[in-house]
Amino acid sequence: MNKVLVTYFSATGTTARLAENLASAIHADIHEILPEIPYSGKDLDWTDKKSRSSAEMSDKAFRPAIANKAENMERYDTVFIAFPIWWYVAPTIINTFLEQYDMGGKTIIPVATSGGSGMGNTNRELAPSCPGAVLKTGKVFPANTGREALKAWAEDVMSRK
Numbered sequence: 001m002n003k004v005l006v007t008y009f010s011a012t013g014t015t016a017r018l019a020e021n022l023a024s025a026i027h028a029d030i031h032e033i034l035p036e037i038p039y040s041g042k043d044l045d046w047t048d049k050k051s052r053s054s055a056e057m058s059d060k061a062f063r064p065a066i067a068n069k070a071e072n073m074e075r076y077d078t079v080f081i082a083f084p085i086w087w088y089v090a091p092t093i094i095n096t097f098l099e100q101y102d103m104g105g106k107t108i109i110p111v112a113t114s115g116g117s118g119m120g121n122t123n124r125e126l127a128p129s130c131p132g133a134v135l136k137t138g139k140v141f142p143a144n145t146g147r148e149a150l151k152a153w154a155e156d157v158m159s160r161k
Helices: 014-026 052-058 092-099 122-129 147-159
Strands: 004-008 029-032 078-084 107-113
Touching: 004 014, 014 029, 014 078, 014 107, 014 147, 078 092, 092 122, 107 122, 107 147
Parallel strands: 004 029, 004 078, 078 107
Antiparallel strands: none
């Protein structure tokens, strides 16, 4: 198996649990994407059109700053990227992350948590941020999905061309 990284953004800890289970299940390295300015509960209030997350998601060109970098990204052939679904897509901080690295030749696999929606237009909105990568169709999981289910899915999606 090639070198695999599970990287994730988790504003409330929900996606972190899923990412940790996935990394453990497939024996991958793990990296948390930390926003330069952490999100507060008020920032995440999707019912407030003026909340930080609402403002960011209404401007698809917005790129929230990231406080940390993944070490030795060039080592990884496959990158699972986990995030909560916001407004039917990945938060724009995921675009920020992808754009920090040369993802050409890598396989990118989105993994998400959601309060009720699917992946929506996630791949269409992420594709321009990782030119030259193979961007596979991702999947939404409950945060408490067990390691065996995650392992079976990950091995299946990694084996597909």
